[in-house]
Amino acid sequence: MTLPFDEALNGLRQNLALRRRRQVAPVVAPAALTPQDEALRGTTYLIDGQPRLSFGSNDYLGLSQHPALLAAAHAAIDRYGVGATASPLVCGHSPEHEQLEAALAAHVGLPRALYFYAGYAANVGLVPALVGRGDAVFSDALNHACLIDGIRLSRAELHVVPHADLAALDAALAASTARRKLVVTDAVFSMDGNVADVPALMALCERHDAWLLIDDAHGYGVLGPQGEGTLAHFGLTGVDGVAPAWQGRMDRLIYMATLGKAAGVSGAFVAGHPDMVEWVMQKARTYMFATAAPAVIAASLRAAIDVIRQEPQRRRHLHALRTRLREGLAAAQIPWHLMPSETAIQPLVIGSNAEALAVMAQLDEQGVWVPAIRPPTVPEGTARLRISLSAAHTLAQVDELVAALARCPR
Structure with missing residues (x-):
């Protein structure tokens, strides 16, 4: 046959x-x-x-073999073993995960964070939790595949915008009559290495009453004074929180970053307004119905955050x-x-x-x-x-x- x-x-x-x-x-x-x-x-x-x-890995800071991360992993294995045993909403959310989420939120200067076992799973679950039928998504033409797949699963109306074309995005947002509008973009584009103009995107979203989802997979840990990522790179946030000029304007932002690149381990997180994060926790199917990452991963990532800040x-x-x-x-x-x-x-x-x-x-x-x-x-x-x-x-x-x-x- x-x-x-x-x-x-x-x-x-x-x-x-x-x-x-x-x-x-x-x-x-x-x-x-x-x-x-x-x-x-x-x-x-x-x-x-x-x-x-x-010269092929995304281990941008060389943390995947850092002694501090290895030591944290060994200690966590001795304490928790090697498996999480269930989804986070059942019994897979350990004290290590709780502390990791608090550390991530503090590092990027946003109120709350939610940890996912994988970056692809985060975006595939995140977008459908935010938008659906009757809504519209405006996606940069060079966005990563996981964002594209998340948009498809959401069943929202899709508008693909030419890469980094703010004028085209402005026109598309102005013409849309959708109930809810979501602009989606990589922060650092994975195959080109260029950085999205996040402040300009924020301004457009404010003008057109849209949300902005940025995927900072390749910016977190690398950009910003203390590796806080692309938001801090542009002065929007920092380890002390949201910059004064952006206070009251960040509620429309959904921040996502992966932790298998500069952080050297695996997984991803979503951060932003506490209500938004709570909603994602309640609605993202890839969070609700998947076994959590083991506590050893969360412990290693907390060590990674310390190294990112201190080195x-x-x-x-x-x-x-x-x-x-x-x-x-x-x-x-x-x-x-x-x-x-x-x-x-x-x-x-x-x-x-x-x-x-x-x-x-x-x-x-x-x-x-x-x-x-x-x-x-x-x-x-x-x-x-x-x-x-x-x-x-x-x-x-x-x-x-x-x-x-x-x-x-x-």
């Missing part, structure tokens, strides 16, 4: 769009790292058994790495287009799927791992290497990447 997937899989192969899953493990187990191994922490991995210098040198080093990379690629006259980005995400646009895969393979042969990102994740003709920097990288490792790229023939 021929399965209906055969032809479709062959189509992916022919278009060079078939993904390949690889086995990835640290070269040295975190618990066995010595001071001499420190340069390997979070940067060098066995990829399908071969050691590679990796600002990690963000400074990340900025130095970005500068070193961009200056190095310019000096080497790399033939591909490095997109403008002030974040840890540095996209190098190659063009075709074939060429992007070829450059990735050439880097792999040189012991450097940078994943090629292809459609439908990015638009046709813009296949790219998504260079992801981490505070765990050294300047010398960035130089190694630049040299490897310079040796790749076009």
Whole structure:
């Protein structure tokens, strides 16, 4: 019998769009790292058994192997075990989860936070909890797939707005007669690395009586004076709460961020007005009907928040790495287009799927791992290497990447 997937899989192969899953493990187990191994922490991995210098992870601050997080995890396992056993609304919400939510709210300067076991689950449950039939959602064209899926599940009327086009958004909001309007955007766009103009979006939402949902997956921990995220980056909030100029204007904001990137662990949270958060807790199906993340995850994340706040040198080093990379690629006259980005995400646009895969393979042969990102994740003709920097990288490792790229023939 021929399965209906055969032809479709062959189509992916022919278009060079078939993904390949690889086995990835640290070269040295975190618990066995010595001071001499420190340069390997979070940067060098066995990829399908071969050691590679990796620029592929979202571990922007290098916290996934931080000793403080490992210690917190071990202590929590000894206290709580390894499973949450049920959904948060049954018996899966531990004291660790309660303390984590309070710490997250305080860190981003918002009144209340709600922790989800995964970022995808947070957005897929969040949007349908906020809007439904008779409402309208205005979504940036480059929003992440989990936002898109959440919008589809909500059954609200969808308006896709050209990327970062405030004039088009203004016109779409003005023309809408929907009962409720929700603007949805990534804060830092995951494949381009650019930052949304959140203050301008807030002003538009205020003008048109709309809500604003921002997904700060790639800004939390990296942006802001103490890693509070994109809101603090623009001066809207901070660890002391909402900035005076924005008092009374934040009730229309829904803030979401993931914790498997700069925070180094997993999960996500939604924060904002206490009533909004309570409503999401009561209505988000991905929160109500899914087993909670284990307490060990919550304990590790509380340790991560402390490190994010107390080790600002990690963000400074990340900025130095970005500068070193961009200056190095310019000096080497790399033939591909490095997109403008002030974040840890540095996209190098190659063009075709074939060429992007070829450059990735050439880097792999040189012991450097940078994943090629292809459609439908990015638009046709813009296949790219998504260079992801981490505070765990050294300047010398960035130089190694630049040299490897310079040796790749076009």
